Amino acid sequence: MAWPLLSVPASRAPRRRATSSPATRSGDWFDYVENPGGTWLGIADAIGNGAAAAALGAIALGAFRAARRSDDDLRHIVASMHDTLAHVGGANDSVAVTIARWHGASSHLTWISCGNPRPMRIDAAGALEVLGSQSPPLGTPEAHTFTVEQIRVLPGERIILASDGVTGRPARDGTPLGTEGIRHAAANVAPTAAAETVKAIEDAVRHASSEPLEDDATLIVLAPVDTPAP
Numbered sequence: 001m002a003w004p005l006l007s008v009p010a011s012r013a014p015r016r017r018a019t020s021s022p023a024t025r026s027g028d029w030f031d032y033v034e035n036p037g038g039t040w041l042g043i044a045d046a047i048g049n050g051a052a053a054a055a056l057g058a059i060a061l062g063a064f065r066a067a068r069r070s071d072d073d074l075r076h077i078v079a080s081m082h083d084t085l086a087h088v089g090g091a092n093d094s095v096a097v098t099i100a101r102w103h104g105a106s107s108h109l110t111w112i113s114c115g116n117p118r119p120m121r122i123d124a125a126g127a128l129e130v131l132g133s134q135s136p137p138l139g140t141p142e143a144h145t146f147t148v149e150q151i152r153v154l155p156g157e158r159i160i161l162a163s164d165g166v167t168g169r170p171a172r173d174g175t176p177l178g179t180e181g182i183r184h185a186a187a188n189v190a191p192t193a194a195a196e197t198v199k200a201i202e203d204a205v206r207h208a209s210s211e212p213l214e215d216d217a218t219l220i221v222l223a224p225v226d227t228p229a230p
Helices: 050-070 074-086 178-186 194-207
Strands: 003-007 015-017 029-034 037-046 095-103 106-116 120-122 129-130 149-152 156-161 219-222
Touching: 029 050, 029 074, 037 050, 037 156, 050 074, 050 095, 074 095, 095 156, 120 178, 129 178, 156 178, 178 194, 194 219
Parallel strands: 003 219
Antiparallel strands: 003 015, 029 037, 037 095, 095 106, 106 149, 120 129, 120 156, 156 219
16 A cells, blocks of 8 residues: 655645655556656556566556656657557556646646546645546557646645545445545545545545455645735
């Protein structure tokens, strides 16, 4: 299980604390790197479980890191990841990803989602919205549009990236935690408190059921704490 977080000031580099390494068991991972032009973020969930999913996730992570070293274009990077997975993976292999770039000075987030997870925004009033569109997961034979989405994150708003180990966590009655469970968990947490938001969602996942987790749960929270530049 991974509980990473980003507490992101709008005008300086993000602060981050994570309780595990970027690559975890199975095929889930998160990754980030700070560059002069912005901070790259990635969250992924490979199909399946065990060693095969872990290997597939590792290939996707390596492709992400290799592509961003030589390219600064979000669409090109995601397309390169897809081409790599399509080349080395099997017919049924795929990885769902959101690859994003955070520009702190303007408080803008740009991203491409392929499959779930998709970014979620909790606004200052506590309402949760799932953002943007999505292409099929990477590595699949379907047509991919790689649509670049963009949003300006205002003070009091939070962006949440969560794998399906979070949203799909079944409660005692069998219903998944879902976006409503995330919204409810974050409702009583200050919007600038990324660490506390992660902890609240983590507690909701843990307490949803007495059964052990069946999937990795990976979570990133962005919470601007400065007023963004116009």
